[in-house]
Amino acid sequence: xxxxxxxxxxxxxxxxxxLSNVSFDIRSGTCHAVCGExxxxxxxxxxxxSGLQKPxxxxxxxxxEVVSFEDPRDALASGVAMVxxxxxxxxxxxxxxxxxxxxxxxxxxxxxxxxxxxxARELLSAIGASIDPARPMDTLTVAEQQLVQIACAVRAAAKxxxxxxxxxxxxxxxxxxxxxxxxxxxxxxxxxxxxxxxxKEIHRLCDDITVLRDGRHVATRAASELDEPALIxxxxxxxxxxxxxxxxxxxxxxxxLRVEHLSRDGAFEDVSFTLHAGEVLGLAGLIxxxxxxxxxxxxxxxxxxxxxxxxxxxxxEIRSARDAVQLRIGYVPEDRKKQGLVxxxxxxxxxTLPTLQQFARLGWIDKRREGAVVRRLFERLRVRARPDAVTxxxxxxxxxxxxxxxxxxxxxxxxxxxxxxxxxxxxxKAELHAWIDELAIHGCAVLLISSELPExxxxxxxxxxxxxxxxxxxxxxxxxxxxGLLRMxxxxxxxxxxx
Amino acid sequence: xxxxxxxxSQIRRAAALLLKSQQIGIVxxxxxxxxxxxxxxxxxxxxxxGVRVNNFLNAYTLVQIGTDASSFxxxxxxxxxxxxxxxxxxxxxxxxxxSGVGMAMVLRAVGPMGPVATVAVALATCLSIALxxxxxxxxxxxxxxxxxxxxxxxxxxxxxxxxxxxxHAESVLVPDxxxxxxxxxxxxxxxxxxxxxxxxxxxxxxxxxxLSRTVSGRHVFAIGGNPEASRYSGLRVDRVKLGVYAISGxxxxxxxxxxxxxxxxxxxxxxxxYELYVIAAAVVGGASLIGGKGSAIxxxxxxxxxxMIRQAIRTLHLDQNYEWIIIGSAMILAVVLDQGGTRxxxxxMAAGSSPPEPTTVAPEADx
Numbered sequence: 001x002x003x004x005x006x007x008x009x010x011x012x013x014x015x016x017x018x019l020s021n022v023s024f025d026i027r028s029g030t031c032h033a034v035c036g037e038x039x040x041x042x043x044x045x046x047x048x049x050s051g052l053q054k055p056x057x058x059x060x061x062x063x064x065e066v067v068s069f070e071d072p073r074d075a076l077a078s079g080v081a082m083v084x085x086x087x088x089x090x091x092x093x094x095x096x097x098x099x100x101x102x103x104x105x106x107x108x109x110x111x112x113x114x115x116x117x118x119x120a121r122e123l124l125s126a127i128g129a130s131i132d133p134a135r136p137m138d139t140l141t142v143a144e145q146q147l148v149q150i151a152c153a154v155r156a157a158a159k160x161x162x163x164x165x166x167x168x169x170x171x172x173x174x175x176x177x178x179x180x181x182x183x184x185x186x187x188x189x190x191x192x193x194x195x196x197x198x199x200k201e202i203h204r205l206c207d208d209i210t211v212l213r214d215g216r217h218v219a220t221r222a223a224s225e226l227d228e229p230a231l232i233x234x235x236x237x238x239x240x241x242x243x244x245x246x247x248x249x250x251x252x253x254x255x256x257l258r259v260e261h262l263s264r265d266g267a268f269e270d271v272s273f274t275l276h277a278g279e280v281l282g283l284a285g286l287i288x289x290x291x292x293x294x295x296x297x298x299x300x301x302x303x304x305x306x307x308x309x310x311x312x313x314x315x316x317e318i319r320s321a322r323d324a325v326q327l328r329i330g331y332v333p334e335d336r337k338k339q340g341l342v343x344x345x346x347x348x349x350x351x352t353l354p355t356l357q358q359f360a361r362l363g364w365i366d367k368r369r370e371g372a373v374v375r376r377l378f379e380r381l382r383v384r385a386r387p388d389a390v391t392x393x394x395x396x397x398x399x400x401x402x403x404x405x406x407x408x409x410x411x412x413x414x415x416x417x418x419x420x421x422x423x424x425x426x427x428x429k430a431e432l433h434a435w436i437d438e439l440a441i442h443g444c445a446v447l448l449i450s451s452e453l454p455e456x457x458x459x460x461x462x463x464x465x466x467x468x469x470x471x472x473x474x475x476x477x478x479x480x481x482x483x484g485l486l487r488m489x490x491x492x493x494x495x496x497x498x499x
Numbered sequence: 500x501x502x503x504x505x506x507x508s509q510i511r512r513a514a515a516l517l518l519k520s521q522q523i524g525i526v527x528x529x530x531x532x533x534x535x536x537x538x539x540x541x542x543x544x545x546x547x548x549g550v551r552v553n554n555f556l557n558a559y560t561l562v563q564i565g566t567d568a569s570s571f572x573x574x575x576x577x578x579x580x581x582x583x584x585x586x587x588x589x590x591x592x593x594x595x596x597x598s599g600v601g602m603a604m605v606l607r608a609v610g611p612m613g614p615v616a617t618v619a620v621a622l623a624t625c626l627s628i629a630l631x632x633x634x635x636x637x638x639x640x641x642x643x644x645x646x647x648x649x650x651x652x653x654x655x656x657x658x659x660x661x662x663x664x665x666x667h668a669e670s671v672l673v674p675d676x677x678x679x680x681x682x683x684x685x686x687x688x689x690x691x692x693x694x695x696x697x698x699x700x701x702x703x704x705x706x707x708x709x710l711s712r713t714v715s716g717r718h719v720f721a722i723g724g725n726p727e728a729s730r731y732s733g734l735r736v737d738r739v740k741l742g743v744y745a746i747s748g749x750x751x752x753x754x755x756x757x758x759x760x761x762x763x764x765x766x767x768x769x770x771x772x773y774e775l776y777v778i779a780a781a782v783v784g785g786a787s788l789i790g791g792k793g794s795a796i797x798x799x800x801x802x803x804x805x806x807m808i809r810q811a812i813r814t815l816h817l818d819q820n821y822e823w824i825i826i827g828s829a830m831i832l833a834v835v836l837d838q839g840g841t842r843x844x845x846x847x848m849a850a851g852s853s854p855p856e857p858t859t860v861a862p863e864a865d866x
Contacts, residue, residue: 325733342724344791
């Protein structure tokens with residue numbers, strides 16, 4: 001009997017179809033993997049099951065009965081709980097208070113601290129964890145916080161537990177302990193849904209595997225039927241989308257950026273590479289592999305502990321983003337709303353933010369020159385917004401173009417692009433791709449970070465693969481396949497030579 | 500933009516510009532209040548000229564409002580700049596007191612000088628003290644990593660305490676040369692003193708130009724709107740922060756020079772509680788305490804509104820004991836109305852104008 005049956009689940013976000021008519025069953029008391037590439041819709045499915053998001057169409061049956069969750073409390077009441085990728089707690093409260101939040105035992109309005117702690121200790125010991133309930137949440141390690149969250153989920157007498165990439169921030173030992181706990185929960189009859197794209201974990205834990213791709217259900221098979229190559233094949237499935245023939249035909253120019261033995265504790269180790277004019281160097285890796293961290297260190301936002309950076313053949317000490325800008329390095333950050341744009345400002349003001357000094361004399365802005373440059377950039381990038389529009393009102397694609405415009409205005413010839421097409425609709429994406437190509441053709445050196453493998457393979461001259469903060473290989477574009485890259489990223493194929 | 504009737508499109512554009520300007524709400528409130536006061540105030544026969552004079556709408560009362568508003572407005576412009584940058588400065592009243600007292604004591608110590616030298620020394624002393632206080636605030640805010648509310652709350656007491664200690668709590672007289680400047684008639688009739696009003700207008704204009712036309716003014720908006728993105732754009736966030744507290748301190752120095760000169764003396768209890776009026780002026784003028792939004796003109800209009808409400812109590816012979824209650828309620832009302840109006844306007848504009856954008860708004864896709 002199926003513990004959970006999804007039928008026809010569809011979820012639409014503005015500009016993107018996250019899930020499209022997904023139907024499959026999960027057997028009671030099993031550990032069921034839901035896997036797929038970044039953006040395949042696996043997290044969204046977990047969120048729908050646990051009541052965080054509502055599907056636009058389709059229904060979920062729990063033990064044969066149709067359920068519809070308004071919010072996570074509803075889901076908890078039905079015994080469905082989720083352990084999130086990003087852990088959310090009231091960090092200022094204690095472990096016990098967090099565990100009992102929402103139903104704090106009180107007498108005459110006062111919280112009964114001893115009862116809170118006793119109840120919390122009980123909950124924690126139920127999953128074999130020994131954490132002092134009186135400790136403040138923010139003193140816990142990530143692994144401990146995760147245990148608290150699991151305890152929280154189990155408290156609701158969970159029948160179904162959803163784990164969303166639970167090992168993404170855990171070390172090997174902690175991960176192994178987590179696996180043991182999952183086995184234990186399974187043996188108690190809890191149905192586990194394990195959202196991940198890590199091959200080894202999936203085969204270690206799961207009985208069945210469901211593969212999603214671009215929001216569609218691809219297959220549900222017994223884990224024993226799918227070996228790793230077959231699974232990767234299912235995850236990727238599609239043919240590479242064809243883009244314009246890119247800059248790869250061009251000979252690479254002179255060296256623009258060289259990184260030697262760059263290391264930052266806890267982020268990346270001994271990273272070296274060279275970036276030439278007219279070249280797009282791709283950085284591949286899973287979330288947490290250290291790609292953005294490397295970019296931030298090169299750009300002077302976070303100091304690297306060791307290693308050197310050479311810009312146009314000269315040793316560079318980049319201590320701040322300002323230093324980087326002066327060396328004509330541009331950085332299009334991963335999170336454009338938080339890091340890329342001042343949303344309350346106008347689009348023209350955002351475009352000229354790093355370069356305002358250029359349009360000024362004695363600190364006085366020459367608005368005509370500024371306006372002329374902005375108009376030219378908007379035309380070149382085909383920004384569909386007026387220069388005086390408030391940036392917050394723009395679509396994702398246009399916002400991303402504004403972030404690009406900032407660095408084009410600065411005439412940067414070294415550009416670091418971190419997930420440049422994330423959350424951007426298809427049309428704008430194609431435009432951005434064409435732009436990256438064109439930049440390279442005009443001699444710009446581009447460091448491209450992307451979680452979308454087709455994008456990476458099509459745009460990059462070479463691809464550097466990172467895993468757990470280390471470079472594990474370099475692949476020329478001609479030799480790059482999604483299967484090969486994914487193997488290197490996940491570490492399922494150790495036979496590839498390290499670069 | 501092509502239109503068959505260029506005349507109407509121009510009018511419409513002008514109307515749109517006025518509607519779009521941030522000040523429209525507060526200007527409307529000021530006009531309505533002024534009109535209401537003019538009608539409600541009644542009139543009296545001027546004893547000298549025998550002409551009937553409105554009790555509110557007369558030169559004396561209006562200049563008096565300007566004089567009263569000037570110190571709030573001058574410091575309000577500074578406060579607005581701090582608030583736009585995402586900070587807050589509670590110490591302006593104390594900076595006012597310390598720089599006023601410091602100036603008066605330096606002048607007393609130096610002894611009699613020519614009028615020009617006196618004014619020069621006074622200005623230099625007063626503004627330097629104020630600037631130093633502002634810089635101290637700024638350095639502590641960026642250096643200690645403590646919220647500016649706490650830092651400036653602390654310096655508010657420290658600086659007023661300093662003023663108290665150095666002046667031994669006595670009122671220090673300032674030379675007549677200063678009073679002659681602050682009370683210069685500039686060709687107006689005997690009992691009108693337009694200098695504070697003029698300084699207020701000049702400071703407002705400078706503040707407005709600074710915010711809208713200069714590089715560092717633009718940077719103030721950027722770091723207030725999103726400090727992270729500003730850092731990613733290579734801005735020197737700390738330097739901008741330091742600058743805004745220096746400006747705020749300086750604005751308190753200008754107000755102190757004017758105040759002490761106008762009233763002829765300085766004491767350590769001058770401008771007590773002004774910081775709240777000043778912040779109120781900025782906020783009534785539409786500055787957002789989250790940062791990233793505000794204008795110098797609006798802050799001055801906000802200061803004038805607050806003073807006008809106070810004036811209304813006097814003009815209408817309301818019970819003075821209710822002054823605080825009325826001012827407090829009016830301030831909340833003004834901000835609520837302003838926010839409501841802005842929201843309504845934004846919705847109207849969003850519905851009315853069709854931006855040249857066919858694509859849908861795509862928020863960050865969850866992954």
